[in-house]
Amino acid sequence: MKLANPFILQRADPFVGCHDGYYHFTASVPEYDRIILRRSATLEGLAAAEEFVLWRAPASGPASALIWAPEIHRFEDAWYVYFAAAPSRDIKDGLFQHRMYALRNPATDPTTGEWQFVGQVDSGIDAFCLDATSFRHRGQNYYVWAQKHPDIPGNSNLYIAPLATPTALAAAPVLLTRPELDWEVQGFAVNEGPAMLIRHGKVFITYSASATDERYAMGLLWADAEADLLDARNWHKSPTPVFVTDVERQVFGPGHNSFTVDGDTDLMIYHARDYRQIEGDPLWNPDRHARVQPLSWDAQGMPVFGRPQREVEWSAGVTA
Secondary structure, X not given: OEEEOOOEOOOEEEEEEEEOOEEEEEEEOOOOOEEEEEEEOOOHHHHOOOOEEEEEOOOOOXXXXXXXXXXXXXXXXXXXXXXXEEOOOOOEOXXXXXXXXXXXXXXXXXXXXOOEEEEEOOOOOOOOEEEEEEEEEOOEEEEEEEEOOOOOOOOEEEEEEEEEEOOEEOOOOEEEEOOOOHHHOOOOOEEEEEEEEEXXXXXXXXXXXXXXXXXXXXXXXXXXXXXXXXXXXXXXXOOOOOEOOEOOOOEEEEEEEEEEEEOOEEEEEEEEEOOOOOOOOHHHOOOOEEEEEEOEEOOOXXXXXXXXXXXXXXXXXXXX
């Protein structure tokens, strides 16, 4: 398979998942006013696939502004979309007012049926939060997200909790990582955008850190697949970023990724800009484009991210 990057223009925080032979793509749109979805039998087909609007933000209310970073997940009973939203664009105590919310659709095909607003996914911490994802491991569904804690300096940390239902936690949040390393606190002290990958006897979480300009970069956490994932002591953190700006290849601020697979190839879907100089606030710049990056693996079973590729090639095959 060959692809040219960027893959899908002006779609930040990209999420791609596979289910029943189809790829599903969602992402933040520059207007931050709706949740979109593309569906295709092939990964490359997502680029030209019809884009469905699943939900639009209402004119007012707690989830009426700044719709960020949706993810779509299939549970036993239905499809769910997790997303962050705020009641307005106002900043309070130095941060936006986002909380996590969910949509639900019991249809087999998520581009059909009716998407219903379920409401807030309450983490038990009443503070700015965003970027939730979910994964299943050893019979348990987990929820991983970014959140501010009133007692911890910085914008957001990463937490994990088991799920009782797709929209309710079964236990209190466990802190996994906070912005503490030099590369995580450039511009803003941020750990956000977690993405899950289970391979080679390990559970991996990538995440993004620092301001969303050229300083944005990706870090890595991992735990043994047999370990208690709710014990923070079982998680390890890379002291250095694993994926960073590449000036020579004109890829700036890579981050907020997801993972998918094509045949035997693990693929990372992430966003980045093609240029360094941004006019105004990076938040309102529309040019974070979705990109594809194949992963390789070292002899210890650790992911090798490499340098951002402009021309991507891998061995394709049947998806999950």
